[in-house]
Amino acid sequence: MPMSQEFMQALFPKLAAINKKFAPPYHIYYEPGIRDTLRTLKNAFSFRQMDFKEFYAVKALPKPAIMDIIKSEDCGFDCSSIPELRLARYAGARPEDIMFTSNDTSEEELIEALRSCGGCILNLDGIEYIKKVQALGPFPNLISFRLHPGVSSADGSKDMRSMADPDSKYGVPIELIVEAYRQAYQAGATRFGLHTMVCSNNLDYTNLVATYKLLLDIAKRLLDELGIELEFVNVGGGLGIPYRPGDTPFDLEAFATECKESAVQFFELNGFVPSLFMESGRFVTGPHGVLVNRVINRYRKYIEFAGLQVAMPALMRVGMYSKAYHHCTVLEQDGFLIGEGSRPIIEVSGAGPICEGCDLVLKKGMLPDPREGDLFITHDTGAHGSAMGFNYNGRCRPQELLLDGLGNVRRICRAETYDDLNARHLGLEGDEHIIHLG
Ligand SMILES: Cc1ncc(COP(=O)(O)O)c(C=O)c1O
Incomplete structure (x- = not known):
């Protein structure tokens, strides 16, 4: 069901009073609902063998007041641009509370991500960024890569083609993923994470379980081939919400249960299991x-x-x-x-x-x-x-x-306001705004 009964009951009887002070149009957000969802998410994934952390996808609702709520629930932030990074830092996020997952990344963004306010967890979108990061100074201790799953599958039971467009621009192709970690290790990294984001607004939890299994599969390869113990795997966002009244809600409990089963198996085989990170936006707010x-x-x-x-x-x-x-x-x-x-x-x-x-x-x-x-x-x-x-x-x-x-x-x-939009047309009189070519 779309809007919850609780939100409706809290809002609708107050609309006349709200509209007197804040005339429509407006978006209005419901704080108890956001807190409740974050707690439900964390509770679902809390279990002994594995740490869990939600890094809220700032792009979904980049508002300082909302980010304060999310921070107060002990969550981190997933940022994809300099403005999002700045918002996260302004909200008081520490370097380990920020994952920076950009794509088509500029040098300016890498510098801001790495050098400002103690840095962040840098999640690289391609193997070619390793050299660019190296050129900027000491290589970060902790590095992560975004995986492009291509058309492979974790256990053969899910065709990743249905979840990740092979033509998509994001991530390190699966064939190159081990090589990416080898190069990052040679560049000086000693701590590692792995990320992917292959589906959006998915109401079928089994697609996300397949994503998690795929990441554990890569974790195992990194352990076997390079001796790397991943500190975390991040399954991205993509948990769907029922926009239509008849939609079946995403089954968070089943998702968590199946992830836990895979985590326990991995733990029993390998003696450790990476922390599970998630970066939901839509599901949370x-x-x-x-x-x-x-x-x-x-x-x-x-x-x-x-x-x-x-x-x-x-x-x-x-x-x-x-x-x-x-x-x-x-x-x-x-x-x-x-x-x-x-x-x-x-x-x-x-x-x-x-x-x-x-x-x-x-x-x-x-x-x-x-x-x-x-x-x-x-x-x-x-x-x-x-x-x-x-x-x-x-x-x-x-x-x-x-x-x-x-x-x-x-x-x-x-x-x-009109003045906000017009501000960019003003103050352009100085010499720096003109070049005489004739
Ligand atoms: C890298 C990344 N992480 C997380 C998200 C959040 O996705 P959602 O709001 O669907 O959970 C997105 C959305 O575009 C994304 O690109």
């Missing part, structure tokens, strides 16, 4: 955010539309991915539920004002016939929502709010 919009126009073309204040600057997924769906709820303008049978249920799309046909939060969903002034709630916007928003037509991203467990609502990010 996705269901704990919603986008609150007002219906500002109600129109019919060849199909029915609810014209909303904002769509793609707040949520790209529906316009961008043909299969993406976000459940939506229409409420009376003061936030009351629409009485059953009081309005016809119609097929309607929720559109924003951008000059792109895909500026939608809902494509032909079934809803009580919306009216101008109604509230239009889009569920599951807590991950890969505001962070992906864009500014075509000079449209601005909405404000973001946080609802805590005591019923307080705090603005954690103000709305973007």
